[in-house]
Amino acid sequence: MKAYKWLGFCGIWLTGIAAASNASHDVDVFLAQQVSQQLEVLAQRIQTCDALKDNAEPPVLSATQLQQWSVSHEVLVNAIGYLSQHNDFQCHQAERQAAVYAMGAYAAVSANADEMLTPVSHGLLYPSEQYYQLMIQFQTLPQAAQQYLQQQVGEAPFDLLAAIRGLPNASE
């Protein structure tokens, strides 16, 4: 009985794909494989970046240094939050772009893939609106403060929670 249900499910899938896809079968399968491969590469890279993050020392910031730019604690927390996400995105930037490209290439020739994969790439692979808000807030800091924070955190991924817990209270 279960097998019949499964076959029925597959039949529905096939009907939907055949109706919606304007790509030939071989192209459809080839592009789906390309997406699978790129996602596998991306997943491996994310795991590598996570391992780097787990082993990273939290950044050390000087309250005295921060006081000269009058950076509030709230702005400092958001700046560290931005840099944490920025470094993480940078760590798997190339692999993410390759995955997004593979999904876009599939979506470009298959209406079905476009309908299914485009929301996925938007929801899972691109930075959120809040990330860009943090970036814009970071860019309003004095140039010297931006450089100081970037130098202290470096370019590698780091653990956000550990970094926030180690922050000095700059407003004191």
Added chain:
Amino acid sequence: MANISGLQLDQASKDAIKRIHEKQRLGNLLGAALSAGVVTNIFARSQSWQASYNITQTDWSLYGQAMKSVPVITRAAIRKEVELMILHYHTHQNYRLLQFWEGVYEGL
């Protein structure tokens, strides 16, 4: 992680949980979308035993790889959302909800 009793979620937390559910749904959708290539291949070539065997060697292994990779990618996207909530409650000094989201973060 410490016990949290009587926690009341505010609108920002409720919205974040909705976004996390959406990312989980998209992760599932991604798995389904990638399985489409495998399923079409099997049905299109099922008349030939040899062709079916070849599919097992190629498509299913790729499908298996894709299925393994999806949870990693979904979890990474969810972690970004949780980080934003930690920043939100840190800057808004809501320590109960901060504690909640820190617990979520540490469990990822």
